[in-house]
Every structure is written in C-alpha cells, then in structure tokens.
Amino acid sequence: MKEFQLIEHYFTGQSQHRKDVKLGIGDDCALVKPAENKLLAISTDTLVENVHFLPQMPPQALGYKALAVNLSDLAAMGAEPAWMTLALTMPSADDVWLQGFAAGLFEAADYYMISLVGGDTTRGPKSITITVHGQVPEGKALTRKGAKPGDWIYVTGTLGDSALGLDILQGRQSTSNEHREFLINRHYHPSPRVLAGQSLRGLASSAIDLSDGLNSDIRHVLKASGVGAVIDVEKLPLSPAMRDSVTLETALNYALCGGEDYELLFTVPEAQRGALDTALSHAGVRFTQIGQIQPVNKLKLQFKGEEFVPTQRGFEHFQ
Amino acid sequence: MKEFQLIEHYFTGQSQHRKDVKLGIGDDCALVKPAENKLLAISTDTLVENVHFLPQMPPQALGYKALAVNLSDLAAMGAEPAWMTLALTMPSADDVWLQGFAAGLFEAADYYMISLVGGDTTRGPKSITITVHGQVPEGKALTRKGAKPGDWIYVTGTLGDSALGLDILQGRQSTSNEHREFLINRHYHPSPRVLAGQSLRGLASSAIDLSDGLNSDIRHVLKASGVGAVIDVEKLPLSPAMRDSVTLETALNYALCGGEDYELLFTVPEAQRGALDTALSHAGVRFTQIGQIQPVNKLKLQFKGEEFVPTQRGFEHFQ
Known part of the structure; x- marks a missing residue:
C-alpha cells in the first residue's frame, strides 16, 4: 500500500488553515474545536464512476464538484462550512489525475473556507466519498419540515x-x-x-x-x-x-x-x-x-x- | 434510484438514540450538539471488496468490523464515540446481505454507544466508508507525538x-x-x-x-x-x-x-x-x-x- 500512502501528499498541507483545526491529517483522528452554542451539521455523499460521473470527466471538475455537492447540503441547512474528510478509491495512483482532482477540490475548499482534516485512500474501482461538517446556531437550522400553507x-x-x-x-x-x-x-x-x-x-x-x-x-x-x-x-x-x-x-x-x-x-x-x-x-x-x-x-x-x-x-x- | 432509497429503511430508526442528536437521518444534513469544552475527533476508513474483505465474508461480520476499525481510531485518541455516517456502495440491493450487514453494524454501534446520523447509498462495486466522530476533553487527546526516551x-x-x-x-x-x-x-x-x-x-x-x-x-x-x-x-x-x-x-x-x-x-x-x-x-x-x-x-x-x-x-x- 506504499503507493497509496504516497497519494496523501496531494492532500496534505494544501488546505485552508482554520484556527479551529487542532490536529489535521496524519494521526489516528483529526481534532477540531466546535464553536460554542452551535449545532454541528454533517452530510455524506458518494460519487461512483460510471454511475455519478463518466471516466472522461476532467479530474479538476470532478474534484470541485465532489465537494460542491456536499457543500450544497450544508447550504440547505443554513450551515457554515467548517471541515471535511475525503475517502478516495482508485485503481492505481495516477499522478496527472490526482493533481487535477486535488486542484479542483481545493479550489472549492478554499473558496468556501472548509478544511480537509482527514481521509483514506484505497485501491479499488474509482469512487469518492466526502463527509462535510458545518455549524449553525442552535434553533436556526433550515430543515425540510416547517413549510406552512400560504408560504x-x-x-x-x-x-x-x-x-x-x-x-x-x-x-x-x-x-x-x-x-x-x-x-x-x-x-x-x-x-x-x-x-x-x-x-x-x-x-x-x-x-x-x-x-x-x-x-x-x-x-x-x-x-x-x-x-x-x-x-x-x-x-x-x-x-x-x-x-x-x-x-x-x-x-x-x-x-x-x-x-x-x-x-x-x-x-x-x-x-x-x-x-x-x-x-x-x-x-x-x-x-x-x-x-x-x-x-x-x-x-x-x-x-x-x-x-x-x-x-x-x-x-x-x-x- | 428508488431501489437505493429503499435501502435506507435498513439503517433508519435502529440506531442508538443519543440525546445530542437533534436531527437524524432524512434531511439534507444531520444536526448534532457537541459537548462543551471538548474537541471533536473525526476519522474515516474505507473497506473495498476484494481489497479489504473477500466477497464471502459474512455480512454481519463485515458490518461489525467496518465500524470497529473506525472506532479503533477513536480509541487511539482517547475519544468517546458519538456519531457516524455510512456511505454504502453495492451493485444491487440484496435484502439478505443488507439485513446481516445492518445487524452487525448496529451490534457494534449499540455496544459502543455511537449513533448513525446520516449517509448515502449508491450503486457500484461494493465498498463501505464510515466516518466516525468522537469527543475528548481539550488537552487530553492521545496522539502519536509525545513519546519520550525512557517511556x-x-x-x-x-x-x-x-x-x-x-x-x-x-x-x-x-x-x-x-x-x-x-x-x-x-x-x-x-x-x-x-x-x-x-x-x-x-x-x-x-x-x-x-x-x-x-x-x-x-x-x-x-x-x-x-x-x-x-x-x-x-x-x-x-x-x-x-x-x-x-x-x-x-x-x-x-x-x-x-x-x-x-x-x-x-x-x-x-x-x-x-x-x-x-x-x-x-x-x-x-x-x-x-x-x-x-x-x-x-x-x-x-x-x-x-x-x-x-x-x-x-x-x-x-x-
């Protein structure tokens, strides 16, 4: 798995440095400090090759979009983006693809101020699972429940x-x-x-x-x-x-x-x-x-x- | 994708009901309330079929182990388990397999008092990505850094x-x-x-x-x-x-x-x-x-x- 440990260098040290990240990539867990009086919003989305994207999709667009679709879930709750993890599965370590994917991912991450704090890179059919974390003041989250006649x-x-x-x-x-x-x-x-x-x-x-x-x-x-x-x-x-x-x-x-x-x-x-x-x-x-x-x-x-x-x-x- | 939306019923309503889960599975995000004066520990692990487990692995064992390996990362930080998300990719919805997998997953979840708060089920080559969240008092987390000569x-x-x-x-x-x-x-x-x-x-x-x-x-x-x-x-x-x-x-x-x-x-x-x-x-x-x-x-x-x-x-x- 050496090849896959090497992949991590594409994703380490490039991310937003948020002050609330106390320990980033490289230990058994990341450690982050949640804001007081806020709820934590969590969402996960998986993109599978040939199901959610085609092999010819440019890797930069895929990296951007994989995060964007998760950020959209935070947006729908009224939450501020904070931290994310990335689980990336691919058949082999492809440098060109990884560079493009990481560039797209961090383009979105930097723009929306979300830090990559951990993840896992594994060998297998290509798929991307991102878990995003956001914060929203207690009692202020938007949900699907609450629409009233006349709204x-x-x-x-x-x-x-x-x-x-x-x-x-x-x-x-x-x-x-x-x-x-x-x-x-x-x-x-x-x-x-x-x-x-x-x-x-x-x-x-x-x-x-x-x-x-x-x-x-x-x-x-x-x-x-x-x-x-x-x-x-x-x-x-x-x-x-x-x-x-x-x-x-x-x-x-x-x-x-x-x-x-x-x-x-x-x-x-x-x-x-x-x-x-x-x-x-x-x-x-x-x-x-x-x-x-x-x-x-x-x-x-x-x-x-x-x-x-x-x-x-x-x-x-x-x- | 109806078939895959149906999968969710295997994972809804079975989980630990923790009081700090304010909104569980079924909205754009889960909402949880972090404890005060604690850091949040986050870790992600992916298990891919034929790489991390063989197709003949009993689904109950796989469900248990997929969570256990993630909980082990929380253990190594000295963190208390709190919440998790599950991203499950499988080629088709197999009822027998899903029942076994869910039973094993919730056996571990109940024992270690961790709530499943969200996830994604997608079609594709079988793989499981779990993201776990734990809590640890500030300044008390165990890390890989800190061993001194003589220890x-x-x-x-x-x-x-x-x-x-x-x-x-x-x-x-x-x-x-x-x-x-x-x-x-x-x-x-x-x-x-x-x-x-x-x-x-x-x-x-x-x-x-x-x-x-x-x-x-x-x-x-x-x-x-x-x-x-x-x-x-x-x-x-x-x-x-x-x-x-x-x-x-x-x-x-x-x-x-x-x-x-x-x-x-x-x-x-x-x-x-x-x-x-x-x-x-x-x-x-x-x-x-x-x-x-x-x-x-x-x-x-x-x-x-x-x-x-x-x-x-x-x-x-x-x-």
Whole structure:
C-alpha cells in the first residue's frame, strides 16, 4: 500500500488553515474545536464512476464538484462550512489525475473556507466519498419540515442548466459555442448556495437543495411538512443559454426534472417576504418566487393556470 | 434510484438514540450538539471488496468490523464515540446481505454507544466508508507525538490472532476447532479498545491503534515523536490459541507483522507506570509492557537480547 500512502501528499498541507483545526491529517483522528452554542451539521455523499460521473470527466471538475455537492447540503441547512474528510478509491495512483482532482477540490475548499482534516485512500474501482461538517446556531437550522400553507416557494439561480449541459456533452443537444461553455460549466462547476443558505436563517420556513430535480426534490419538503404546493411552471427561472438552446417546453422540462442544479428551494411566510431582498442581497444570488404551499397534500404543476405534465425528460444516472 | 432509497429503511430508526442528536437521518444534513469544552475527533476508513474483505465474508461480520476499525481510531485518541455516517456502495440491493450487514453494524454501534446520523447509498462495486466522530476533553487527546526516551511501551490484548485467523480461513494454516473459532472471531470481530483509550488520558504520552501490524505501526509513533525504540519480542502477548497452533517463531512473526489486531500500542512515562493498573482495570483489558523508547531514532527488535529479524509473514491486502 506504499503507493497509496504516497497519494496523501496531494492532500496534505494544501488546505485552508482554520484556527479551529487542532490536529489535521496524519494521526489516528483529526481534532477540531466546535464553536460554542452551535449545532454541528454533517452530510455524506458518494460519487461512483460510471454511475455519478463518466471516466472522461476532467479530474479538476470532478474534484470541485465532489465537494460542491456536499457543500450544497450544508447550504440547505443554513450551515457554515467548517471541515471535511475525503475517502478516495482508485485503481492505481495516477499522478496527472490526482493533481487535477486535488486542484479542483481545493479550489472549492478554499473558496468556501472548509478544511480537509482527514481521509483514506484505497485501491479499488474509482469512487469518492466526502463527509462535510458545518455549524449553525442552535434553533436556526433550515430543515425540510416547517413549510406552512400560504408560504411562498422560491428557488435560487436558474434551473435545468446542468442537465442540458450534460446532454450537450453527450451529444444529445447542441447550441452555440458561448452557450455551450456556460451550460457545461453549470454541469461541471455547480455553485453551492452557501451564503444564501445562511442568509435565509430566521426567514425561510423550510429549505432543500435541488439535486435530483425540482419535481422530485420538492416532494421531500411537502412530505416532511405535511403540505401540498402549486408550482407556476411559467415562473421557473431559465438562463438565456437555456432559452436560446431549446424550446420553452423542453426548457421547462429540464427545469423541473433536470437534476444536479444544486440551487436551493425554500419557503417563506408572507410576513417575511419583505425581508428577503435585503437578506439575500449579501449572497449575490438571484431568487425567484415560483409557487405557493397549499394545505392539500399534493403537488400541482400548472402553466398559466393549466395543468402541466412533465415528460420526465432530463437527468438520469448513467445506469 | 428508488431501489437505493429503499435501502435506507435498513439503517433508519435502529440506531442508538443519543440525546445530542437533534436531527437524524432524512434531511439534507444531520444536526448534532457537541459537548462543551471538548474537541471533536473525526476519522474515516474505507473497506473495498476484494481489497479489504473477500466477497464471502459474512455480512454481519463485515458490518461489525467496518465500524470497529473506525472506532479503533477513536480509541487511539482517547475519544468517546458519538456519531457516524455510512456511505454504502453495492451493485444491487440484496435484502439478505443488507439485513446481516445492518445487524452487525448496529451490534457494534449499540455496544459502543455511537449513533448513525446520516449517509448515502449508491450503486457500484461494493465498498463501505464510515466516518466516525468522537469527543475528548481539550488537552487530553492521545496522539502519536509525545513519546519520550525512557517511556515504556505497552500493547493491549494479544497480537497476531486476526492474521492467523485469516490464514486459517483461507486454508494456509490449521488448528483445533476450538482455537479455530477463537482466531476467526478475532479476525471478524476485533474489539476496539475504546474504554482503554479513554482510561489512558493523562497517563500515556502517545498512542496508536495497530491496524497494519506492530512492526509497521510503531514506526508512525517513532517518526511523529522523533525517537527510537527497543522491542523485546519475547514479551509480545500471545493468545493460548496462537501458542498452540504454530511455532513460537511463526507466532512472533504474526504478532509483529500480522495486522488487523486493532489493539492499542501506547507509551507511558516511568512516573505514570504505577497508575496504569488502576486506570485500565475499569477497561477490563489486559496490557503488556513490550519495550522502551530510546533516544536514537531507530527501531530495534530483540529476542532475549539478540537481534530478531521478522520474516514479514502475515498480513497483506488481497492484492
């Protein structure tokens, strides 16, 4: 296993030096100091080659995205990123790949101020498991439970770009060079809405991040909160690249079912709506009201008042 | 991915209900409340099929061991187990295997009072990544750094049993039925020395858990502490099963190079030796003095005063 112990040098000493890391990589455990009066938020995500990513995915994009999808879970709780561990399994130590992967991982880690404090490198079919830790003041975490009838439903950013980007990469769609670059970048470099999540503390009644697609993920909020919703599909935020590249119907299907957006969906009571603009202006992220929570426990999708039936076009895992 | 969402029911609601778990499995993150004035100890280990375990390993043993090897890292820091996440990748949802795996995992989790708070189940070649979290009072953690010349070197339990058990399982060694059961059990159900680790706080100057074998792991302590050591090989603690099954030379080689013992190796200054008996009596674990830390930065293995050269017989990963 010498070869794999050597891998560690790619991941040691490159990370953010947070003062709350008392002992980093290299002992039996890392030691960190949690902040007082805060809860610790923990989440784990695994990316498996040929399931969650294709072998030809650039390693830098993969390193970035493997962390970004985990940070998106912290964002959805309103937590500040703090520490992470990386379990990396690969068939052999490939220097070029490791350099790219580490560069992408630390690009995201440095930007979002999260320290790599430990991990494990093993031989086997390629997969990446990251466990992230964040902190959130007690009583301030955003959860999926808490949406009430009458609350307004919002999303950050624009929807569907990542899935269209994947389809372009795989030759199922095409567009101009400029849009192509934007859409592929949205697939490879999602922006976890970490600051937006923190800004929503005390304002949002519930939140979730969009990983499988709005049409699927919103159901987790509705189920956990025991409510229903109406979504006005015509309000779904679409990027210019999306609008220019496909028909409106296709665009709305990407936005509903596309997956891997890593935008936030959140609900806000009427009384808090006025405070949203100020709160989210710091986060520098667009947000759009797309519907309203209903007492009846079902999801209604409508386009200008008429029922909208998605064709389920969009995101699928590769197998 | 419906099939894999269903897997979650094997892991939900079975875990220890710790009061410090504020939100368990089922949201974007788990939320836990760290104790005040304690550091958080974090460690991650991955087990890959055909590398760290063979396909025929009973799932219950695998579930138990996957957690036990992680708990052993907490033990080596003197930390109390608290929470864990599980990232489980498997080619398809196999009910019988999942039931066994979950039973073994929760057997260890319940015994060591650690809560499963989150995770991810994905399709792919079988592997298990567990991230454990423990707590240790500030300034009391045991690390690999801190061994000083003159400190006495100890190990818990007996050494080499796990590697001999694996060789018996694979037909490379044989023994009586009674010893066979004991040795295989030591391979499948290692006992992480969690209480012993906590008892060593304030007494031990350094500690590590033995995963790759004494001859390999002690070098991490020597390197981190900037010291050397003499090990009196004839003092290495051997189980009756080990003594009865192989020659003394083979037994000592298993004890030195066997791996997967998950016993603790620790160093204790002369002034603290007298307090060891009392401290470790609560932990109910045998401990044996096997050598002494030296100022010269090398490792000397001796058998009754003569140099002992191990044959490196023992543990290897399966490829």
